[in-house]
Amino acid sequence: MTTELDSLYQEIILDHYRNPHHAGLREPFEAEVHHVNPTCGDEVTLRVHVADGPDGWVVEDVSYDALGCSISQASASVMSDLVIGKPVDEALAIHEEFLTLMQGKGQVEPDEDVLEDGIAFAGVAKFPARIKCALLSWMAWKDATTTAQMEETK
Amino acid sequence: MDGLLPDLEVVRKDFPILSRVLANGQPLVYLDSANTSQKPQVVIDTMVDHLERHNANIARAMHQLGAEATEAYEGGRDKVASFIGAPDRDEVIFTKNASEGLNLAANTLAWPGDRQVGPGDEIVITEMEHHSNIVPWQLLCERTGATLRWFGITDDGRLDLSRIDDLITERTKVVSFTWVSNMLGTINPVAEIARRAHQVGALVVVDASQAAPQLPIDLAAMADEDRPDLLAFTGHKVIGPTGIGVLWGRRAILEQLPPFLGGGEMIETVTMERSTYAPVPHKFEAGTPPIVEAVGLGAAVDYLTEVGLGAVQAHEQAVTAYALEGLATIPGLTVLGPLDATHRGGAISFEIPGVHPHDVATVLDTRGIAVRAGHHCAKPAHAHFGVQSSTRLSSYLYTTPAEIDALVEGLEYTRRYFKLS
Numbered sequence: 001m002t003t004e005l006d007s008l009y010q011e012i013i014l015d016h017y018r019n020p021h022h023a024g025l026r027e028p029f030e031a032e033v034h035h036v037n038p039t040c041g042d043e044v045t046l047r048v049h050v051a052d053g054p055d056g057w058v059v060e061d062v063s064y065d066a067l068g069c070s071i072s073q074a075s076a077s078v079m080s081d082l083v084i085g086k087p088v089d090e091a092l093a094i095h096e097e098f099l100t101l102m103q104g105k106g107q108v109e110p111d112e113d114v115l116e117d118g119i120a121f122a123g124v125a126k127f128p129a130r131i132k133c134a135l136l137s138w139m140a141w142k143d144a145t146t147t148a149q150m151e152e153t154k
Numbered sequence: 155m156d157g158l159l160p161d162l163e164v165v166r167k168d169f170p171i172l173s174r175v176l177a178n179g180q181p182l183v184y185l186d187s188a189n190t191s192q193k194p195q196v197v198i199d200t201m202v203d204h205l206e207r208h209n210a211n212i213a214r215a216m217h218q219l220g221a222e223a224t225e226a227y228e229g230g231r232d233k234v235a236s237f238i239g240a241p242d243r244d245e246v247i248f249t250k251n252a253s254e255g256l257n258l259a260a261n262t263l264a265w266p267g268d269r270q271v272g273p274g275d276e277i278v279i280t281e282m283e284h285h286s287n288i289v290p291w292q293l294l295c296e297r298t299g300a301t302l303r304w305f306g307i308t309d310d311g312r313l314d315l316s317r318i319d320d321l322i323t324e325r326t327k328v329v330s331f332t333w334v335s336n337m338l339g340t341i342n343p344v345a346e347i348a349r350r351a352h353q354v355g356a357l358v359v360v361d362a363s364q365a366a367p368q369l370p371i372d373l374a375a376m377a378d379e380d381r382p383d384l385l386a387f388t389g390h391k392v393i394g395p396t397g398i399g400v401l402w403g404r405r406a407i408l409e410q411l412p413p414f415l416g417g418g419e420m421i422e423t424v425t426m427e428r429s430t431y432a433p434v435p436h437k438f439e440a441g442t443p444p445i446v447e448a449v450g451l452g453a454a455v456d457y458l459t460e461v462g463l464g465a466v467q468a469h470e471q472a473v474t475a476y477a478l479e480g481l482a483t484i485p486g487l488t489v490l491g492p493l494d495a496t497h498r499g500g501a502i503s504f505e506i507p508g509v510h511p512h513d514v515a516t517v518l519d520t521r522g523i524a525v526r527a528g529h530h531c532a533k534p535a536h537a538h539f540g541v542q543s544s545t546r547l548s549s550y551l552y553t554t555p556a557e558i559d560a561l562v563e564g565l566e567y568t569r570r571y572f573k574l575s
């Protein structure tokens with residue numbers, strides 16, 4: 001019972017939940033999105049600041065205001081750690097890696113070199129009701145980043 | 155404990171799922187009956203028997219099985235009519251669920267007819283409604299130009315009726331409200347609100363989804379001015395199957411409303427120029443209806459009648475009072491809704507600062523305890539209390555005090571797990 005719970009509530013997740021990184025809404029930003037999980041009401045407002053550099057698009061900043069459970073809050077914190085400062089293409093690849101882990105029904109071995117603290121979410125994949133919690137901010141980030149790039153290239 | 159069903163252990167044996175063992179050998183503690191109730195063996199057996207021996211389409215099959223199926227389906231209607239004390243069995247319409255019943259009402263009021271709603275008209279609902287009694291009225295207002303107005307909620311989770319005469323006026327065409335709140339547990343004064351609404355000629359619609367499972371309802375015994383005009387509930391919350399709901403309506407009102415869905419069985423005759431419609435209830439039952447579900451629902455309401463709704467209500471009050479006492483021992487826990495068990499139903503929503511309801515529900519689930527976490531399809535009511543979501547336990551006629559003890563222990567464990575001091 002406790003071990004099953006511990007596989008979900010890794011210490012890393014609880015740490016991010018108690019002290020979320022990059023939380024709060026900041027300027028500048030090119031896109032702001034609001035995503036909700038309609039089944040439970042979790043919400044996130046998320047801003048993305050991107051810049052087009054010599055080597056392509058880069059995620060300069062991600063800021064957010066999130067309401068929700070420990071899994072969704074910790075996920076927003078880990079996600080922003082992972083994508084801020086990365087080229088957009090690389091960040092999107094990390095997003096794909098995280099999505100694969102979440103949809104893997106607990107059978108996918110996470111790659112720590114890519115996902116860093118994100119590997120702590122491996123246990124979430126075994127709790128079908130909680131996968132959407134872990135994906136909420138990632139989906140919001142992808143949506144905002146796509147929108148921001150479109151805004152900037154208009 | 156006073157009030158508990160004397161045959162509680164016998165009742166529990168009638169519900170096979172209650173002996174389920176979950177992952178890690180945990181026995182099921184099912185505290186999510188306001189979401190859906192469990193089914194007794196007699197409902198399961200009645201449905202299986204119908205499918206094995208009597209299955210045919212109804213009202214149109216000219217053979218023995220057709221006659222048997224029709225009799226079984228209409229028998230379901232008789233049982234439901236008796237369950238709610240309907241003055242006339244033809245006033246009972248089978249729908250897909252309570253949402254469809256409420257949508258039938260809100261949708262047909264948009265079309266030309268004696269009751270048509272238009273610009274300048276007002277619809278009054280309440281902040282404690284389930285989304286299924288909010289969205290259909292929002293749609294009606296968008297489609298007709300009518301205005302939606304709301305009863306507020308007091309701090310202790312009751313309807314604020316202090317402004318009733320400002321809210322219900324000559325402009326009011328419909329007053330629609332829940333009998334028992336699915337989130338706060340509040341029991342609302344149906345007669346008082348209906349009386350005021352009828353004084354101004356408004357239609358009174360009652361969502362009885364949470365009332366029908368746990369309160370004795372006798373529509374015929376109500377004074378005419380106190381009786382709702384339309385009343386909806388769903389089968390699966392009264393220990394019946396999913397896929398069937400009930401809309402009861404006064405015959406005169408049902409005859410005034412235009413048809414909802416068109417199709418087979420709801421017509422009198424069809425020509426290429428126009429169609430005329432069958433009398434109620436068939437006017438509102440287009441297409442092949444949920445036949446085996448109606449048969450199962452009949453068995454379900456018979457079971458509840460056999461136990462006695464008065465006894466079910468007393469049991470729910472005893473368990474609810476015990477649960478409120480238990481929850482009060484959890485540090486920091488706040489109950490959303492009335493704290494007096496005699497004025498509420500068996501659903502109790504609460505919050506524990508520092509632990510999100512999803513996390514509470516997940517920890518409880520690993521101990522075999524099933525509760526609901528989220529907004530319970532009542533976002534405006536949550537917003538009123540400044541919370542986004544809550545955890546909800548909901549008991550029923552098969553709930554034991556020991557299950558409440560398991561919940562309280564589970565909540566203590568949850569607090570320790572998340573290191574709340």
